Amino acid sequence: MRPLDEGFLNLIGPLHARRADNGTYILAWRATADHANRYGVVHGGLLSTLADVAIGMNLARLTSTVEVTLTLNLSLDFISQAREGDWIEAHVELNKEGGRVRLGQCRIVVGDSLVVRGTAVFYVP
Numbered sequence: 001m002r003p004l005d006e007g008f009l010n011l012i013g014p015l016h017a018r019r020a021d022n023g024t025y026i027l028a029w030r031a032t033a034d035h036a037n038r039y040g041v042v043h044g045g046l047l048s049t050l051a052d053v054a055i056g057m058n059l060a061r062l063t064s065t066v067e068v069t070l071t072l073n074l075s076l077d078f079i080s081q082a083r084e085g086d087w088i089e090a091h092v093e094l095n096k097e098g099g100r101v102r103l104g105q106c107r108i109v110v111g112d113s114l115v116v117r118g119t120a121v122f123y124v125p
Contacts, residue, residue: 027054028089042082051118054090055104059122073121079114086110100124
């Protein structure tokens with residue numbers, strides 16, 4: 001995996017990316033104490049950010065010219081917890097890749113354990 005160096009992501013990372021078998025990028029990072037609440041559980045807002053960035057980045061990079069994507073809707077189901085020290089991965093499936101409105105899904109996992117399931121709608125101006 002290679003580190004991503006993109007503005008806001010530097011504050012929550014380092015995030016790493018690698019190409020998945022389906023052609024999308026998997027985003028991942030190691031959770032630290034800075035990412036967790038007082039109970040050692042990774043903050044839901046950070047997991048929301050990871051889902052938003054993972055889906056949006058994959059939709060933006062469909063062509064050789066990276067397109068601006070704006071989040072219209074992000075829906076998440078929190079299934080289980082991620083904890084300090086966990087290696088957390090966001091796996092993306094793209095549902096609608098063309099046009100101005102695009103759709104994607106994300107599974108955030110720790111190992112084989114599903115932590116968050118999400119769907120998003122993005123707008124390409």
